[in-house]
Amino acid sequence: MAALRALVVYESMFGNTELIARAVAEGMSELLEAEPRNVATQPRADGQGYCALVVGGPTHAFGLSRAATRRSAAEQGATGPAETGVREWLAQYTSLAGTPAAAFDTRIGTPWPTGSAARSAQKRLRRLGCRILLPAEDFVVTGSTGPLRDGEPERARRWGRTLAEMIVATQPVG
Numbered sequence: 001m002a003a004l005r006a007l008v009v010y011e012s013m014f015g016n017t018e019l020i021a022r023a024v025a026e027g028m029s030e031l032l033e034a035e036p037r038n039v040a041t042q043p044r045a046d047g048q049g050y051c052a053l054v055v056g057g058p059t060h061a062f063g064l065s066r067a068a069t070r071r072s073a074a075e076q077g078a079t080g081p082a083e084t085g086v087r088e089w090l091a092q093y094t095s096l097a098g099t100p101a102a103a104f105d106t107r108i109g110t111p112w113p114t115g116s117a118a119r120s121a122q123k124r125l126r127r128l129g130c131r132i133l134l135p136a137e138d139f140v141v142t143g144s145t146g147p148l149r150d151g152e153p154e155r156a157r158r159w160g161r162t163l164a165e166m167i168v169a170t171q172p173v174g
């Protein structure tokens with residue numbers, strides 16, 4: 001059987017979501033091939049033989065980023081690519097029917113609700129017909145520019161490993 005390959009698409013303005021995406025891909029790589037790709041490189045989710053799609057981005061204004069929030073991040077010193085984000089990338093698809101998928105984000109940890117780009121991405125993945133493997137997961141930054149809260153990359157790695165276990169377990173036999 002050909003090796004299982006999963007696509008991990010991420011958006012990151014200050015680098016924190018990229019660190020999480022790479023940790024998720026590392027955890028997945030314990031069981032299959034996982035390719036972390038910045039959304040700015042316009043990876044294709046369909047027709048490439050991927051066994052699963054994982055999508056992650058920073059929470060901006062309670063959800064997925066928009067051009068204006070990415071510009072605002074750039075004004076705050078972010079160096080990540082601002083032209084496109086997960087919202088726009090997902091919008092190019094009308095169907096990803098049957099694709100096993102999961103979403104994650106980074107956001108500021110506060111006791112009050114701050115919204116979640118992951119839940120917003122998950123909703124979009126569902127609408128495209130994806131099969132959601134694990135509930136949307138939030139990873140916490142200690143401030144707008146980071147850094148990540150202690151232990152979050154390790155937690156992301158474990159989350160990635162769990163995702164990969166689910167992908168492997170649901171592969172058709174024969």
Ligand SMILES: Cc1cc2nc3c(=O)[nH]c(=O)nc-3n(C[C@H](O)[C@H](O)[C@H](O)COP(=O)(O)O)c2cc1C
Nearest residue numbers: 012013014015016017058061062106107108114144
């Ligand atoms: C314009 C803007 C809006 C933001 N809005 C929110 C928000 O609504 N809730 C939240 O938890 N964090 C918010 N944040 C903090 C981001 O989630 C944080 O910058 C991000 O997790 C860092 O990820 P990155 O390094 O990959 O860009 C916002 C940040 C920016 C720049």
